[in-house]
Amino acid sequence: MTASSTAALGPAGHILVIGAGRMGGAMIDGWLAGGRAPATITVIEPSADARARLGARGLVAAADADAVAVPDDGFAVLVVAVKPQSFEAALPPAAPLLSAGTLVVSVAAGKPVATLRNLLGHPRLVVRAMPNTPAAIGRGITGCYAVPEVDGAGRATAEGLLSAVGEVVWIADEDLIDAVTGVSGSGPAYVFHMIEAMTQAGVAVGLPHETARRLARATVIGAAALADASPETETALREAVTSPAGTTAAALAVLMDDTNGLPPLMTRAVTAARDRGRALAD
Numbered sequence: 001m002t003a004s005s006t007a008a009l010g011p012a013g014h015i016l017v018i019g020a021g022r023m024g025g026a027m028i029d030g031w032l033a034g035g036r037a038p039a040t041i042t043v044i045e046p047s048a049d050a051r052a053r054l055g056a057r058g059l060v061a062a063a064d065a066d067a068v069a070v071p072d073d074g075f076a077v078l079v080v081a082v083k084p085q086s087f088e089a090a091l092p093p094a095a096p097l098l099s100a101g102t103l104v105v106s107v108a109a110g111k112p113v114a115t116l117r118n119l120l121g122h123p124r125l126v127v128r129a130m131p132n133t134p135a136a137i138g139r140g141i142t143g144c145y146a147v148p149e150v151d152g153a154g155r156a157t158a159e160g161l162l163s164a165v166g167e168v169v170w171i172a173d174e175d176l177i178d179a180v181t182g183v184s185g186s187g188p189a190y191v192f193h194m195i196e197a198m199t200q201a202g203v204a205v206g207l208p209h210e211t212a213r214r215l216a217r218a219t220v221i222g223a224a225a226l227a228d229a230s231p232e233t234e235t236a237l238r239e240a241v242t243s244p245a246g247t248t249a250a251a252l253a254v255l256m257d258d259t260n261g262l263p264p265l266m267t268r269a270v271t272a273a274r275d276r277g278r279a280l281a282d
Ligand SMILES: NC(=O)C1=CN([C@@H]2O[C@H](COP(=O)(O)OP(=O)(O)OC[C@H]3O[C@@H](n4cnc5c(N)ncnc54)[C@H](OP(=O)(O)O)[C@@H]3O)[C@@H](O)[C@H]2O)C=CC1
Pocket: 018, 019, 020, 021, 022, 023, 024, 044, 045, 046, 047, 050, 081, 082, 083, 084, 086, 089, 090, 107, 108, 109, 130, 131, 132, 133, 185, 186
């Protein structure tokens, strides 16, 4: 396989996935839903239960790298989806499974290209990708960085895999992957916490917990669906809820406060996630 042949990850090209947990599993679900043949996906996954479930769906599941049979045409793509803390154990044994043309796509937070290369026998073609869990329903968004050695066709290969689970955005600077993690990789948790916080606030002003939760949950889901369906900007949609001197204006005076409101709080939260991603590099 040549360096550029990875671009042709057609229906028969093989994918190796290390780690089929929440993120790896969500991506696999997306590929299968998109029509990829299960037998073209080999997964290294230590959990026997997970392997049994993957095998039942027609994927090739191995407990470790030693148990993986490399297909005749090699693996076109390796997807690294283990936790950063598992890198040292999980990656070096997989190095012999790669060929010169294998495109390595890592979704791990924090771990830089240099570390991936050191642990995987110095592959040339590396993409760092930061997806998020709405990928499980095809509604994710992934920020990606490709090393200069990955040509347009290689990017197309990565984009083909990642767009099966949602939108794809490319960034030109590897350092900004940690910022992507802070906004969208970790972001779904912020939205779920918004539901929790609105529920808690509803209880604080007298609503029964289940009623508050139902109202909060349907509001977040409905507002997101409206933002998705509407041609209006978020600002216009917010203004449409806000009557002059009304109830929403009273709430937004609290939420939009320059010092104690949501924007400075969110900036602190995103910065903390970005900084944690940077720290995971070590
Ligand atoms: N969850 C998220 O929202 C996102 C996660 N990510 C990134 O995805 C990666 C995985 O995270 P997530 O899916 O949440 O974590 P999970 O723990 O759900 O998945 C990791 C998987 O890797 C398996 N694993 C552990 N050790 C090995 C090994 N030596 N070889 C092969 N597989 C192994 C685990 O198996 P077992 O459980 O049996 O140990 C588990 O199934 C992380 O690097 C994270 O930064 C990126 C974007 C979003």
